[in-house]
Amino acid sequence: MNKKRVTVVEIAQAAGVSKSTVSLVLQNSPLVNEATRAKVTAVIRELGYVYNRGAANLRQSGSNSKIIGLVVNDLTNSFFAELAVGVDMVVQSAGYVQFLSHTGESPDRQREVITSMREHGISGLIVSPARGTQAIDLKPLIASGIPVVATVRNVAGAKVSSLMSDNHGGAMAAVEHLVALGHHRIAFLGGFADTGVFTERYQGYADALQRAGIVLEEALIIGSAPSRAGGVDAIMRAMQLADKPTAALCFNDAVAFGVCDGLRAQRLEPGADFAVIGFDDVIEAKSAVPALTTVSVDPQGMGQKAAQLLLKQINAGQPEAEAIVSSVRLVVRESCGATKQGEQRRITG
Amino acid sequence: MNKKRVTVVEIAQAAGVSKSTVSLVLQNSPLVNEATRAKVTAVIRELGYVYNRGAANLRQSGSNSKIIGLVVNDLTNSFFAELAVGVDMVVQSAGYVQFLSHTGESPDRQREVITSMREHGISGLIVSPARGTQAIDLKPLIASGIPVVATVRNVAGAKVSSLMSDNHGGAMAAVEHLVALGHHRIAFLGGFADTGVFTERYQGYADALQRAGIVLEEALIIGSAPSRAGGVDAIMRAMQLADKPTAALCFNDAVAFGVCDGLRAQRLEPGADFAVIGFDDVIEAKSAVPALTTVSVDPQGMGQKAAQLLLKQINAGQPEAEAIVSSVRLVVRESCGATKQGEQRRITG
DNA sequence: CTGTTAGCGCATTCAC
């Protein structure tokens, strides 16, 4: 029952014209008679012809496959799922299809899927590199002239465009927001100073305080595990200070949730009695504490930007040789409106 | 800088052999001398040759593109994200790549992406149909001999394999679980009797009761909106009965969460004072109430099964003409261990 | 074991 694919020749014969005429019709060329065009399109529909992009692409000898690759390290994380949706949106409307693969943080798997994608002739690649990705992993790809953009994490030494969140700017925005609300004793809670992300966020916090003319107090910087439990721990310690803070910027959302837990344990209502802002790294589901202000990067927006950047490079023909960093700005988002996010998710029926 | 792709001829010349020899090497044919093989592979690596699957596939004229398509209606829903991961796993290890597209419940978009995938010569398709998908949408695809398997929802009238959750069996399992725990006044809360899903689950509930020799009481069937608020409403009404239930099977997880809310409002601890089981449709995030028993289908497992089913059909060459229903069994999962699911999700650093 | 020949389905010159 495995029917062979209908080809141009067959529809040419059926329509009583030549193959090239059919080809012209397929490309909407104006050099073809209206009558013949109608005839041809009719036959095409009738015989159920489908365009063979592979063959077409082969003939044009330039890699114009109209397919882009997207490789993420953890699709299970809703951040990346949304990123993929964003990419898919712009990619789809540009007439491309997307290869999507999941590496599960394995550089080996990543190498495999990337070569596989190359064999299929992708015209561009968006990658959220697995931990431990080396520049050499992307080297042959970019050497062959295929545009690559890295998201979320960048690859040291690789000459690719990178799209990352502006942690520094986001932290500054958060602090400025709190200052505008009248706070001047603002703690920085959670995380350990051993990651680049921590440094960026902490530096933004420090810079914003300085700009606001507030002196930074070491006592208000309280490190902890970047988890919910860590957050509880951090706020507990903060509230034992003689001169308590009135607000806190948390290293990430898990910490922020923990901080809220800790506050409630002390009969304080987060948002009312004590302001808390967390970076939204999508570690914790939002629905549990809807009344939390977060600093976040919109994953779909990031995906769209990445795709646009990639398409621009594809169309330019000349991928950027230099690594450019186009950062997605984090924004302070007041989410106290208790968005009923859960309501719109369902799979049944 | 857009380097042309290296071809077999070039590496043939460089290695001082003919193209077919190279071809044989590429296919790991045993008909080639060890020495020449070594020479050829060396040159291949040196020149950075990449296999052109498009051309190969063209020559073999049979659709053996080694790519499968996956179209989901809402990748934003973690259920589908996990499904995609499951599909990707088996597809990857079978040497395939996956086209992934997102329809956002739009049948039009779905038609577009499917044709696009067809043009690229997919050798199989897994689809979670958008609401409103007609059999005619899949007709041309299956007519061309490309295996299709539908997941989660099936398409009425389309002769495709479908993979759906066993709502009936899941409900029975849940009730049996409760009966084993000693309950005999078990309510069925939430949902409206206007969907197929409701009917299936309700029927499973009824059948299990009968099997356990418990007479079904109309009063214990309390419909409501399939939402958290609906759950609160339902349990409130249930607890006003003269003869109160001691356990409840909820139409979905949102309802279950609402039921828990309602119980707490009455100073009852879910799981301890009153047993509640919910179908896990991933409507509500789990982290909020970790101590809830759910009946759920593992999305990754479902994805894997779908992919396996598809690959089997692809390899058989003869896609099933008849629609077969291979159901994924829902299982009762005791999650009172307070799984710290949030901890393992992070994107930073 | 290795080289030669002939297409796969399509788009692109060129003639007509």
Place this chain on the structure above:
DNA sequence: GTGAATGCGCTAACAG
């Protein structure tokens, strides 16, 4: 406007 050739990168038959 339309038809006849040619080649994209590769594999499948055969010949050597």
